[in-house]
Amino acid sequence: MTRWLDAREQRAWRGYVAMQAQLNAELHRRLQAESGLSLADFDVLVALTDRATERMRVLELAEALQWEKSRLSHHLSRMQKRGLIEREDCPDDARGAFVLLSAEGRRAIDAAAPPHVEAVRELVFDGLDDADVDALARVAEAVLARIAAPR
Amino acid sequence: MTRWLDAREQRAWRGYVAMQAQLNAELHRRLQAESGLSLADFDVLVALTDRATERMRVLELAEALQWEKSRLSHHLSRMQKRGLIEREDCPDDARGAFVLLSAEGRRAIDAAAPPHVEAVRELVFDGLDDADVDALARVAEAVLARIAAPR
DNA sequence: CAACGATTGGTGACGTGTCAACTATTCCGG
DNA sequence: CCGGAATAGTTGACACGTCACCAATCGTTG
Numbered sequence: 001m002t003r004w005l006d007a008r009e010q011r012a013w014r015g016y017v018a019m020q021a022q023l024n025a026e027l028h029r030r031l032q033a034e035s036g037l038s039l040a041d042f043d044v045l046v047a048l049t050d051r052a053t054e055r056m057r058v059l060e061l062a063e064a065l066q067w068e069k070s071r072l073s074h075h076l077s078r079m080q081k082r083g084l085i086e087r088e089d090c091p092d093d094a095r096g097a098f099v100l101l102s103a104e105g106r107r108a109i110d111a112a113a114p115p116h117v118e119a120v121r122e123l124v125f126d127g128l129d130d131a132d133v134d135a136l137a138r139v140a141e142a143v144l145a146r147i148a149a150p151r
Numbered sequence: 152m153t154r155w156l157d158a159r160e161q162r163a164w165r166g167y168v169a170m171q172a173q174l175n176a177e178l179h180r181r182l183q184a185e186s187g188l189s190l191a192d193f194d195v196l197v198a199l200t201d202r203a204t205e206r207m208r209v210l211e212l213a214e215a216l217q218w219e220k221s222r223l224s225h226h227l228s229r230m231q232k233r234g235l236i237e238r239e240d241c242p243d244d245a246r247g248a249f250v251l252l253s254a255e256g257r258r259a260i261d262a263a264a265p266p267h268v269e270a271v272r273e274l275v276f277d278g279l280d281d282a283d284v285d286a287l288a289r290v291a292e293a294v295l296a297r298i299a300a301p302r
Numbered sequence: 303c304a305a306c307g308a309t310t311g312g313t314g315a316c317g318t319g320t321c322a323a324c325t326a327t328t329c330c331g332g
Numbered sequence: 333c334c335g336g337a338a339t340a341g342t343t344g345a346c347a348c349g350t351c352a353c354c355a356a357t358c359g360t361t362g
Contacts, residue, residue, distance in 0.1 A: 038317080038318080040317095040318075040319095067319095068319080068320070068321090070319085070320070070321080070322095071318085071319055071320075074318075074319075074320095075318080075319090078317070078318085093327080093328075094326075094327060094328085095325095095326060095327045095328070096327095
């Protein structure tokens with residue numbers, strides 16, 4: 001017997017699905033127009049910038065981003081072709097590879113970050129009070145815990 | 152001067168971004184494995200089922216789904232090739248086209264819906280109390296309003 | 303009615319994401 | 333030290349989304 005969603009749940013679910021789709025699309029569109037970066041590019045560059053060394057193993061990066069390794073591999077190839085990152089052989093493990101920020105990549109992320117944060121603020125946080133923000137964080141953590149939990 | 156996110160906002164934002172990515176991926180994976188449908192297929196089929204007639208103009212469907220027409224056009228071609236929907240000429244307007252559910256499409260959505268709702272319940276609503284659900288709905292509506300608002 | 307702008311829908315190119323399979327290396331038990 | 337399992341990363345095929353553009357048709361205005 002399927003437990004369908006009641007009215008309260010439907011309102012939340014439909015709203016969430018619509019928000020998620022449109023917020024992503026809008027942030028992507030703005031970032032792309034403003035900086036020529038995709039959201040995926042942005043996330044990769046931020047992860048690389050977070051490291052003091054700006055040099056990471058591919059799987060470490062995949063772990064940090066929670067991406068599948070094949071997705072990351074494809075994406076790194078595209079970013080490398082555009083000159084945003086570089087790859088380097090790993091001396092300790094001949095299977096491995098390092099990813100590092102290029103000068104161009106650093107320039108791109110420095111230019112892209114401020115308007116992107118501003119967009120997030122304008123579209124999301126300027127419309128929420130502290131209680132809403134905390135509620136959003138709690139919901140996100142609850143859902144993530146359930147996804148991570150074994151079936 | 153960029154207004155960066157404070158700690159409370161960062162917690163909410165990082166959580167939201169991670170939740171959104173992983174929830175989508177997980178629901179997509181389960182739906183695909185269970186029914187061979189993508190989330191996009193599911194949305195199209197639900198929109199068609201919602202109409203009493205199960206026959207909609209393409210742009211009307213695009214409006215209902217909030218999709219770009221070219222995305223919809225591409226997607227309908229793929230769904231048609233798989234036998235999930237059919238297209239029909241519109242007699243009133245020779246430019247137009249109707250989209251309608253095929254018998255196969257009806258079977259697919261009937262089979263897919265119950266386990267999908269169950270997954271949403273398991274991953275989301277079973278982890279939230281009424282206050283959380285209402286908060287999520289409020290946040291979604293606030294953000295959607297800001298996206299729709301003129302810049 | 304002729305002309306022109308707007309509307310309906312589709313197409314091709316390209317970037318993105320997933321799955322399954324593959325190569326090269328490393329690790330580990332015997 | 334040898335042989336197989338595990339690990340690091342890549343690749344190819346294919347589904348998906350967006351952008352820019354196009355063809356056909358409609359409707360309105362002169």
